[in-house]
Amino acid sequence: MAKKIALVTGANKGIGFETARQLGKEGITVIAAARNKENGIKAVETLKNEGFDIEFLQLDVDKDTDIQFAFDYINNKYGKLDILVNNAGIQIESGDWGLNTSTTVSDKVLRQTLDTNFFNVVKLTNTLLPLIRKSDAGRIVNLSSILGSLKLHSEVGSPIYGSKLFAYDTSKAALNSYTIHLAAALADTNIKVNSAHPGWVKTDMGSDAAPMDVVDGAKTSVALALLDAEGVSGKYIHLGNELPW
Numbered sequence: 001m002a003k004k005i006a007l008v009t010g011a012n013k014g015i016g017f018e019t020a021r022q023l024g025k026e027g028i029t030v031i032a033a034a035r036n037k038e039n040g041i042k043a044v045e046t047l048k049n050e051g052f053d054i055e056f057l058q059l060d061v062d063k064d065t066d067i068q069f070a071f072d073y074i075n076n077k078y079g080k081l082d083i084l085v086n087n088a089g090i091q092i093e094s095g096d097w098g099l100n101t102s103t104t105v106s107d108k109v110l111r112q113t114l115d116t117n118f119f120n121v122v123k124l125t126n127t128l129l130p131l132i133r134k135s136d137a138g139r140i141v142n143l144s145s146i147l148g149s150l151k152l153h154s155e156v157g158s159p160i161y162g163s164k165l166f167a168y169d170t171s172k173a174a175l176n177s178y179t180i181h182l183a184a185a186l187a188d189t190n191i192k193v194n195s196a197h198p199g200w201v202k203t204d205m206g207s208d209a210a211p212m213d214v215v216d217g218a219k220t221s222v223a224l225a226l227l228d229a230e231g232v233s234g235k236y237i238h239l240g241n242e243l244p245w
């Protein structure tokens with residue numbers, strides 16, 4: 001059987017790095033993408049030394065030229081893509097848990113957050129889709145967050161009701177909409193598309209206060225990347241459980 005090829009964005013650190021490691025452990029060829037060359041190469045060297053089949057690709061999801069290069073590179077080298085983990089993401093609002101940034105967020109922050117976490121995920125995915133269609137079992141994992149749940153945000157007393165980072169939350173809600181729409185568009189194919197909530201994870205974004213470590217934080221992404229033919233599509237998942245949109 002041909003080896004599976006996976007692309008993980010934002011793989012130089014945090015959940016993306018650990019996702020690349022766990023996919024590597026499965027014997028998958030992992031293209032670990034990062035926007036910063038030095039950081040990306042360093043991460044890939046670490047994982048290579050652990051014995052995995054990993055290579056580095058410079059990919060800033062905000063750069064059209066990088067997205068086109070990713071398509072050309074994967075097309076020329078592998079001719080297909082089995083797994084795309086849209087992991088790269090940003091949370092750049094100033095505001096802690098308990099704040100509501102709806103009335104204070106700047107236009108710049110709102111647009112940058114939507115660009116990286118939503119518009120450019122759509123751009124990258126749709127650019128790579130012809131390669132994913134060539135896979136026997138394409139899997140697309142969109143790193144969302146429970147903070148993208150409109151249902152939970154609208155329910156007073158829900159576990160996330162008190163945290164309203166407007167730009168971030170909106171970007172993940174929009175990403176969830178893409179998951180639903182793309183899964184429906186691909187329903188007659190062998191490609192599955194799902195949103196992952198990794199949990200609140202100790203990373204630069206999640207902070208040291210988070211209860212989960214990256215090993216567990218990567219588990220939802222990896223499980224959705226490795227779904228078998230009976231697996232779900234168009235769902236919003238955290239550690240095997242469905243979340244409400």
Ligand SMILES: NC(=O)c1ccc[n+]([C@@H]2O[C@H](COP(=O)([O-])OP(=O)(O)OC[C@H]3O[C@@H](n4cnc5c(N)ncnc54)[C@H](OP(=O)(O)O)[C@@H]3O)[C@@H](O)[C@H]2O)c1
Nearest residue numbers: 010014015035060061088089143145200201203204205206
């Ligand atoms: N940690 C949590 O508790 C948590 C909870 C829910 C959802 N998530 C989601 O999980 C994903 C990973 O988060 P994390 O906690 O691992 O965050 P992190 O440690 O801050 O890592 C984010 C990664 O995304 C990359 N990135 C940001 N903008 C990029 C761009 N324009 N192009 C390419 N790469 C870019 C970063 O690269 P640089 O190193 O160059 O900045 C980094 O590799 C994100 O989508 C996040 O929203 C995290």
